Amino acid sequence: MKLLQTIEEVHKIFDTGGSSPLLVTCNDFNDWICKYDKFPNYLFNELLASEFAKIWGIKVPETALIKVKQEHIPTDMLTRLQKNWFYKECFGSKYLEDSKEIDLSILPLFKEKKFRDKVHDKSDFLKIALFDIWLSNEDRNHNNFNLLLNLSPEKNYFFYAIDHVNIFNTSLLDYGLFNISEDDSIIKTDLAKILFSKNKKTKQIVTNLLENFYLCIEECKNKLAEIFEKVPTSWGLNLEDIKLKLENSIFTDDWKRSCDNNFREFVQSFIINQ
Secondary structure, eight states, X not given: XXXXXXXXXXXXXXXXXSSOOEEXXXXXSOEEEEEOOSSHHHHHHHHHHHHHHHHHTOOOOOEEXXXXXXXXXXXGGTTTOOGGGGSSOEEEEEOOTTEEEOOGGGHHHHTSHHHHTTBOOTHHHHHHHHHHHHHTOOSOBTTBOOEEEEEOTTSOXXXXXXXXXXXXXXXXXXXXXXXXXXXXXXXXXXXXXXXXXXXXXXXXXXXHHXXXXXXHHHHHHHTHHHHHXXXXXXXXXXXXXXXXXXXXXXXXXXXXXXXXXXXXXXXXXXXXXX
């Protein structure tokens, strides 16, 4: 994973109600969304989930580690930011200019067939939902989609998954792992109904996703050591302990079967039966 550094003052703080990331410009002359959480576990969650998502074929913004220079933190932001949070590398996601965060205000657009036809890889929506079930992500739901709709150069739209701080039931497996509820899933949303409830291909999409589900998990497990090499030592994490927790949770056969069942039940209840 490449390491970048800021070249000018922080542009803004996004008031997300959560980690409140920064918008910064780095020495590659691109803008980045920068997570600086004072808890390294959250940075790890972001890094791990983004790497797993790439293995699954889920679209995520390009990622990097970012060093925010102390002199680039404006004085007026120091009431909200502590300089010691930036002694270690931050987690960055490339800022996608041609994108819009999905919220309830753009749902009417999806009701128009002409607009829906421009959305490619619609099955990615359900793939992301299954991914969230596997990682127990409690923070992608009807109130907070954490999805971008990105416009490609060919004028097609694609779903991009963002913000994975709250995987593992908003912890780092310190208290075990629990299935997310139906209210914590984007399957129980009006957008899911619009995209799939009258779609004749939905059942086949679900079958295909679950067939690949087990293969994706196995590849994630095989790539774990490679992913861990990307984790900065400055985050001070016990990677051996984390590896053991992962092996005893998301990679177990029982957990995979449970995720498979939950995904089928959610789709049946909130999409097919609608």
